[in-house]
Structures are given as C-alpha cells and as structure tokens.
Amino acid sequence: MATRPTGDLTVQVTGLRRAFGDTVVLDGADLTVGRGEVVALLGGSGSGKSTLLRALAGLDPEATGDITVPDHYGVVFQEHRLLPWKRVADNVALGVPGAGARARALAALTEVGLGDRGDAWPAELSGGQAQRVAVARALVREPELLLLDEPFGALDALTRLRMQQLLQRLRDRHGFAALLVTHDVDEALLLADRALVLEGGRIAEELPIGLPRPRHQDDPGFGGLRRHLLDRLGVPAA
Amino acid sequence: MTTVADPPALRSRTPLRRRTRGPRRWYRLISPLALLVLWETAARTGVLPEEKVPAPSLVAQTGWRLATEGQLSEHLLDSLTRAAVGLLIGGTLAVALAATAALLRIGDNAIDPPVQMARMLPHLGLVPLLIIWVGIGEELKISLVALGSFFPLYFNTYAGIRDIDQRLVEAAKTCGLNQWERLRHVVLPGALPSLFLGLRLAIGAGWLSLVVGEQVNAQTGIGFLMMEAREFAQTDVVVFGLLVYAALGLLSDTLIRIAERRTLAWRRGLQAT
Numbered sequence: 001m002a003t004r005p006t007g008d009l010t011v012q013v014t015g016l017r018r019a020f021g022d023t024v025v026l027d028g029a030d031l032t033v034g035r036g037e038v039v040a041l042l043g044g045s046g047s048g049k050s051t052l053l054r055a056l057a058g059l060d061p062e063a064t065g066d067i068t069v070p071d072h073y074g075v076v077f078q079e080h081r082l083l084p085w086k087r088v089a090d091n092v093a094l095g096v097p098g099a100g101a102r103a104r105a106l107a108a109l110t111e112v113g114l115g116d117r118g119d120a121w122p123a124e125l126s127g128g129q130a131q132r133v134a135v136a137r138a139l140v141r142e143p144e145l146l147l148l149d150e151p152f153g154a155l156d157a158l159t160r161l162r163m164q165q166l167l168q169r170l171r172d173r174h175g176f177a178a179l180l181v182t183h184d185v186d187e188a189l190l191l192a193d194r195a196l197v198l199e200g201g202r203i204a205e206e207l208p209i210g211l212p213r214p215r216h217q218d219d220p221g222f223g224g225l226r227r228h229l230l231d232r233l234g235v236p237a238a
Numbered sequence: 239m240t241t242v243a244d245p246p247a248l249r250s251r252t253p254l255r256r257r258t259r260g261p262r263r264w265y266r267l268i269s270p271l272a273l274l275v276l277w278e279t280a281a282r283t284g285v286l287p288e289e290k291v292p293a294p295s296l297v298a299q300t301g302w303r304l305a306t307e308g309q310l311s312e313h314l315l316d317s318l319t320r321a322a323v324g325l326l327i328g329g330t331l332a333v334a335l336a337a338t339a340a341l342l343r344i345g346d347n348a349i350d351p352p353v354q355m356a357r358m359l360p361h362l363g364l365v366p367l368l369i370i371w372v373g374i375g376e377e378l379k380i381s382l383v384a385l386g387s388f389f390p391l392y393f394n395t396y397a398g399i400r401d402i403d404q405r406l407v408e409a410a411k412t413c414g415l416n417q418w419e420r421l422r423h424v425v426l427p428g429a430l431p432s433l434f435l436g437l438r439l440a441i442g443a444g445w446l447s448l449v450v451g452e453q454v455n456a457q458t459g460i461g462f463l464m465m466e467a468r469e470f471a472q473t474d475v476v477v478f479g480l481l482v483y484a485a486l487g488l489l490s491d492t493l494i495r496i497a498e499r500r501t502l503a504w505r506r507g508l509q510a511t
Contacts (some may be wrong), residue, residue, distance in 0.1 A: 059408050074412070081409035085427040085504045094423065095413035121504050137413065 009068070010035050010145050010177040011056065016065035017201075018051055025051050026063065027201030033145070038171060038178045040188030043198035044233060049181040052198065053149045056179065073145040074138025078153050080130035082122040082137075089118035092137045108140040109133070111173075112166060128159035132166070139170065146178040152187070164190055168214070185229045189222055190215050197232050205232055292474040297481070300474040309463070314482070316458040317448060320376065321486075324383025325444050329437070332388045336395035341425070353392060361385040362450050369454070379451035379459075386447030390439035398432025399425060431505065434498040441490050449483060 011033035018026040025048040033039045043049045055063035057075045082091045092105035109115050112132040122130055131151065138146055151167075152160040164187060171178065171191075182188055188195045189209060197205040207229065211221050227237065274294055280286045281293030288296075304310040335353070338345035364385065365378075372378055402425060410424045452461020460479050467475030 057412055059411065075409070077405070077409065079405065081405050083406060083410070083424060083427070085430075085502075086423070087504075094410065095415045095419070123504065141414070 008035055009033065010037070010070055011179065012066070012068040013052075013056065014066045016052065016055060016063060016067065018048070018055060018060065018063040024201055026055070026065075028065070029198070029202050031196060031203055033177050033179055035144075036175045036177050037194065038180060038192045040180045040182055040192035040195045041198060042182065042185065042188055042195055042229060042233060045183070047198045048201060049183075049198055050149055053147050053179065053181050057147050070144040072141055072143045073147060074141050074143040075147045076131075076134050076138050076149065076151040078150040080122070080127075080134040082130060082133055084122050086122075087118065088114070088120050088122060088125070088133050091122065091133060092118075092140050094137065096140055104140050105136070108136040111139065111170065112136045128155055128163065131155060131163065135163075135167070135170070139174070142174075143176050146176050148178060148180045148182075150181055150183065153183070160187075167191060185226050185233070186217055186222075188229070189225055190217065195229060197229070289471055289473055292477060296474050297477050300472075301478045301481070304463075304475070304478065310482075313459050313463050317452065317460045317486075320379045320451070320459065321383055321444055321448050324380040324448070325387050325441065327380065328384030328387035328444070329391050329440060331384070332391035332436075332440070333395050333433070336392045337399065340396045340399035341421075350396070353389075357389050357393075361389075362447065365450065365454065374455040378454060379448060379456070382447040382451040383444045386443035387440035390443055391433075391436040394432045394436025394439065395429060398429035398436070401432070402428040431498075431502060434494065434502070438491060438494050441494065442487065445483060445487050445490075 009032050011031070013029065013031050016026050016029040017024070029048075029052060031039070031041075031052075041049050041052065051060065051063070053075075054060045055065075056067060056069055057073070058069075082088070083094070086094070089102060089105045089109065092108055093101040096104060106115060106118050109118055112135050114129060114132055114136070117125065117129065117133075122133070125133065131154075135151070148167075152163045155163060167178075168191060170176075178191075180188070180191060189211070192209055195207045195209055196203050197207075199205075207225070209225065211219060211225075215222075230236075277286070277291075278294050281288065281291060281296070292300075301310075335349050339349040339353075340346070361382070365382070368378055368381055372381055406428070407420055407424055410420050415423060448459075449461055452459040453465055456462035456465070460482050464476045464479035467473075467479070
C-alpha cells in the first residue's frame with residue numbers, strides 16, 4: 001500500500017476511503033505534502049482528521065487508496081503514549097537500532113530540553129514534559145515526515161504556546177515535513193505553510209498561509225485568515 | 239519547566255507524621271500477644287484440655303524437637319518439592335494457554351470456553367477421580383497442586399494481556415517495532431502486574447491443594463506428619479504442622495511481593511508522584 005515518494009513530494013494520497021459500518025468517514029480524500037512543508041489539517045469534530053492521519057501512519061489496515069509516505073516518519077499523538085515501564089531515555093530509544101541508540105535518545109531529549117530527565121519514569125513527568133518526550137521519540141528517527149495528531153490539544157494554554165514554539169524551532173533545524181491535525185485555527189496559522197479543511201470525507205478547501213516568519217498571533221493578516229478559516233469550519237462571526 | 243520548592247508548612251509536617259507512626263505499629267502486636275498469653279494460661283490451668291489444644295510453649299518445644307531430630311527438614315523438603323513441581327507444571331501451562339488465548343483469536347475460541355467451564359468444577363472435589371486416574375502416589379499430590387495453581391494464573395494472565403492499552407501497542411508500532419518486539423517491550427511488561435497477582439493467588443491455591451493431597455496416603459510431607467500424629471493423638475504435632483503450612487504460605491507470599499516490588503519499580507514511581 002505504502003510506496004516511496006518521488007520528486008518534491010513527501011506525502012501523496014489519492015482516493016483515500018474509510019468507512020465504519022455504514023458511516024463513510026473518508027470518501028476519496030486526496031492530499032499532498034511537499035518536502036519540508038508543514039501542512040495543517042483542520043476540520044470539525046468527527047470530520048475524519050485523525051482517521052486520515054492514522055491511515056498515513058499505517059495504523060489502519062482497512063483504509064483503502066494510494067498512500068505514499070517516506071520510510072522514516074514519526075508520529076506524535078494527543079496523549080504521550082509513553083510506555084510506563086520504561087525510563088524516559090528507553091522510551092525514546094524504543095525501536096532505534098544499533099549500539100548508539102541511547103546516545104541518540106539522549107541527544108533528542110536534550111533538543112526538547114529534557115536531557116537531564118533520561119532516567120525518570122514517565123509517571124514522574126508533567127503533561128507538557130511527557131509530550132516533549134513523545135516529540136523526542138518521533139525526532140530520534142530523523143524523520144522526513146512528522147505526523148502530529150492534535151499533539152498539544154491536551155495541554156494547558158501556556159504549555160501549548162511553548163510547545164508550538166519548540167516545534168517551530170525543531171522544524172527550522174531539521175527541515176522535516178509535517179502533517180499537523182488540529183482543531184486550533186491559531187495553531188495552524190502559526191505553524192503551517194498550508195492549511196487544508198476536511199469536510200464530507202474530502203479536502204474541501206486549501207489555503208496557502210504566506211505570512212512571514214517568525215509569526216505571532218498579533219501580526220496583521222492573522223485576523224483575516226483566522227476569520228476565513230473559522231467561517232469555513234462553521235463558526236461564523238457572532 | 240521550573241519546580242517550585244515546597245512551602246515550609248508542608249515540609250515540617252512530614253516528621254510529625256513519622257513520630258506518630260512508629261509506636262502505632264507496635265500497638266498492633268498487643269492483641270495477638272495477649273491472645274497467646276491467654277491461650278498459654280488457659281492450657282496451663284487446664285481450662286483447655288491438653289489433648290484438644292496444647293499450650294503454645296508445648297507446640298514450640300515439639301517444633302524444636304522435630305527440627306533438631308531432622309524429621310522436619312526431611313518432610314518439609316518433600317512438601318516443598320511437590321509444591322514446586324506442581325506449581326511449575328500448572329503455572330507453565332496456565333501462562334502458555336492464557337497467552338495463546340489472549341493474543342490469537344483462534345486460541346481464544348479454542349481454549350477459553352473449556353477453561354471457563356472447567357473453572358466451575360471444584361478442583362479439590364476431583365480427588366476421587368484423580369485417584370482413579372493417577373493413583374495415590376506422588377502424581378496425585380502434584381496434579382492437585384498443578385490444578386489448583388492453574389486457574390488463578392490463567393485468568394490473571396489472560397486479563398493482564400487483554401487490559402493492555404491498545405494505544406501503547408500502536409505507538410510501539412509507529413516506532414517500527416515488529417510483532418515479536420511488541421510482545422517483548424509492550425505486552426509482557428504490561429501484563430506483568432497481573433501475572434504477579436496471579437502467581438500469588440496460584441501459590442495460595444497450590445498450598446491449599448497440597449494440604450488436601452498430603453492427607454491421602456502420603457508417606458512423607460508435612461501433611462503426613464500431621465495425619466500420623468493424629469493417629470497417636472499427638473495434638474501438639476498437628477498444631478505445629480498447621481503452623482508450618484501457615485509459615486510456608488506467608489514466606490512464599492513475602493518472597494513474591496519482594497520480587498514484585500523490584501520488577502515493578504515503575505509503579506513505585508507512579509505512587510511517588
């Protein structure tokens with residue numbers, strides 16, 4: 001099902017379909033992600049955003065369609081999903097082959113600012129710290145693509161802002177492409193090069209976000225795009 | 239993220255609590271000791287007839303005599319061997335079958351229904367049937383222990399594997415772990431707490447089965463020691479045998495709990511936060 005990407009594209013999906021019983025969630029969705037491009041996938045609750053991402057991550061054997069993703073990709077879920085019985089560094093090193101796995105794990109932890117917590121148990125971390133470990137676990141594989149499923153959705157507002165900045169820094173440094181599933185319009189505008197709106201099982205709208213970086217929510221141009229996306233997501237101005 | 243130091247009020251409360259906890263632990267010894275003294279006095283004054291309930295001091299003396307004469311270690315070794323062999327057979331079967339049933343759909347369909355049905359049979363009630371099948375020798379005792387330890391370990395292993403968070407398995411998959419590696423890094427450690435609980439229950443059931451088994455035509459073992467003493471009305475030996483069984487149960491349970499605490503250090507981390 002998954003083949004190697006060619007040319008300038010990292011992800012290429014055509015005709016992705018997935019139904020749960022009689023409910024068709026994805027009805028022939030097409031999308032592409034370019035090399036090093038960050039694409040935000042927006043959509044209302046139950047629109048199939050996470051279903052699409054799970055299909056790309058190879059976690060949904062019942063999804064049909066042509067899916068092309070790179071060999072090296074990392075996934076960050078809404079919950080950290082760290083194994084509670086492995087110390088933080090061992091969680092990050094999970095599945096990393098070779099003798100240098102631990103050193104690479106510690107390097108990835110240092111990048112997310114947790115280089116000194118390698119020997120802690122996941123249960124000893126705060127929610128934000130655990131999510132940063134999850135980012136390190138995705139990063140240690142030197143991915144061409146990060147699949148992010150509402151990665152900061154369960155964090156408090158302040159931690160979320162810090163995590164968004166962290167992700168921006170990591171992306172500047174490593175140049176990975178990312179597909180960011182989110183329901184947060186501001187998050188999409190801060191991080192993405194392009195926003196897609198999923199509706200009725202297909203990509204209903206594509207919106208390039210040409211705002212200059214570094215971005216800030218107070219920048220001019222934010223308001224118009226935010227209004228447009230919110231309208232598109234069915235939240236009209238009161 | 240910065241951590242904030244504990245406010246001083248919180249910090250000073252800890253030693254206070256510790257000061258009250260120390261003596262309180264000793265309070266709990268008072269009533270058992272009082273009962274022991276009461277028992278001793280009642281036996282010495284003849285309120286309790288010696289042939290029914292011997293004095294604790296007499297039981298202790300008998301125990302010392304059996305231990306120094308070498309009888310105790312001989313019988314104890316036989317009982318321990320039966321328990322160990324039975325537990326090994328029953329436990330291995332239980333874990334293997336439970337893992338197959340929990341991990342494979344075909345295994346679940348084939349193994350679980352008969353096990354669920356067999357669970358309803360009181361395994362100690364199988365003694366007459368087992369005597370016909372395997373005779374009255376060592377096989378009977380070992381079969382009883384194996385049967386007794388099988389069910390608790392089977393059900394806890396099965397439940398432990400089934401209770402593993404599917405999301406963790408998925409995360410391991412996205413880290414590139416193949417099926418065998420997922421079994422090793424996710425399923426086994428995830429099921430380990432339940433496995434330990436099952437093992438503790440299995441050992442308890444195993445001792446109980448051994449007590450019953452050793453009362454059927456045994457030539458050695460703690461149960462034989464007790465049955466033989468009953469014929470000669472040596473109540474002190476019978477009571478001492480009971481205490482040995484109790485001590486064995488307590489000791490094995492403590493050992494498992496120590497192993498559990500060492501292996502499941504990550505759970506301690508959970509409590510510490």
